[in-house]
Structures are given as structure tokens and as C-alpha cells.
Amino acid sequence: QVQLQESGPGLVKPSQTLSLTCTVSGGSIGSGTYYWSWIRQPAGKGLEWIGRIYASGSTSYNPSLKSRVTISLDTSKNQFSLRLSSVTAADTAVYSCARGVRGLLGFDPWGQGTLVTVSS
């Protein structure tokens, strides 16, 4: 059973870079069947897709965040990572990682999510 777990700092200062890692267990991140996504949810609000990466390393990002986002893959550690630069308070949210299947839409499973607060 595949499980995902987010990790990283819970507090980031404005203008700095938010960095999170998602560790995948119970399955290989290098499988071409899947892609790996980041999603965020501000407190009390809805879900926003940030971007995704395929095992090949190919990425696609939400156009609204594209200039600030980088998603990368480390197959040796079975992890993928998110970097979001120049953060502001508006980037405060629960950040979650999730797995998707090529050719379909449906994220399953998800990590439990991690709260990142942007504050000085």
C-alpha cells in the first residue's frame, strides 16, 4: 500500500523560499504509470493544484504560480520536492502531496498534509 508523507519547515519568512519533500513508501516513484503532485489549501478555503512531475522528470505547473514553483524528483530516495520562492502571507496553507495516474484524473493516495506559515 503506497503511502506519502510530507516534511519540511512549518515556518518560512516572507520573501524566502518554501521547501517541502514528499517521501513515498510502498511503491516506486520511478514507475511510469504515475505522476506526483503538490496541492495546497489555505485554512478554511478550497484546494489549489500547484503542479506535478512525471517519472521522466517532465513537469507542469499552475500558471498562477509557475514563475515561483519548482518540482523535482529524487528516485534514489523515492522522494519528490516542492520549492516555492518569494513567499508571502498568501502562501500560508496546508501543503499536501498526492499520486495521480497517467491518462486519468484522480489523486490517490494523499499525504496527510503539512501546515506552512509565512510570517516574520
Add this chain to the structure above:
Amino acid sequence: EIVLTQSPGTLSLSPGERATLSCRASHSVSSSYLAWYQQRPGQAPRLLIYGASSRASGIPDRFSGSGSGTDFTLTISSLEPEDFAVYYCQQYSSPLITFGQGTRLEIK
């Protein structure tokens, strides 16, 4: 960008009743790229339906999805206490994946 509008914003029903949740897209969406999620407080979303009408693994058959084009529906045939939660629809139209704003299903 395709905008998904969910209605109603809040739905108040009793256990045992039937729930019908709507998701309307601003432009036509491929049925292959329409999904539904359930989110309980403090938990990550759980995939219920993919491909507009296929139940995800382990999802009870009281959950069903239907629709095509711009109008999609999630139906819960007979509400159980654990079904009271927030429900989101999701779509993909290159290059963007978007979610609806959610429908809160609450106990009447």
C-alpha cells in the same frame, strides 16, 4: 481556465436521505478528467469518483457519479453518519487542474 462551480454551497440532510451534489464547468470537460473527493475535518481529501462515474477502490456503492460536458453530479443514495463532510469536484484541461469551491454536507 475552466472554472468549476459547485452547488449548493451547503446541503442540510438527515441520515438515510439521498444527497445530490452538482458541479458545473464553465467549458466542456472530458469525462475522463472529472473527479470527486470527500474531505472530513482535519483529514486529507479522499478520492471517491474518477472518470466522472467510476468509483475508486474501497468506495461504497452508495456513492455514484454521472454527467458529461459541463454538468456533473455526485449522488449519495442513502446518507450514513460518516458521509457528512465537504465534497470537491476536480477537472483537468491542459495545462491546469482545478477544483470546485466545495459543497458542505451537514446534518439537518
